[in-house]
């Protein structure tokens with residue numbers, strides 16, 4: 494028997510309301526310090542990589558989850574919870590570099606690789622994300 498996987502589509506979330514693109518990571522799978530959202534292993538096709546400027550993020554609604562996908566230099570992708578666990582800040586609007594994102598509300602810092610906070614906040618979830626050959630961002634959740 495072969496492993497089953499499903500492919501679902503997701504829509505860009507309208508949660509930010511800021512009207513600007515949000516930057517988020519692209520690319521590699523990451524470990525999370527926090528248990529991931531319901532892991533069914535379904536692959537969700539979120540959108541095209543070219544829709545996210547380098548260094549920014551975009552939020553996608555995947556089922557009941559809001560996932561921020563960051564596109565880093567070298568087209569590395571990172572997918573994390575879009576909502577800050579401290580007080581609900583929009584992490585996709587935070588400043589991000591190769592390793593961390595800083596929440597724009599109260600400046601808690603989160604690793605984009607593990608989800609752990611280096612500033613004392615509860616961790617965020619990190620999710621496997623990759624770029625398909627057709628340029629589509631695929632998230633496993």
Ligand code: FES
Pocket residue numbers: 577578579580581582596597598599600601
């Ligand atoms: S809401 Fe993110 S640090 Fe407070």
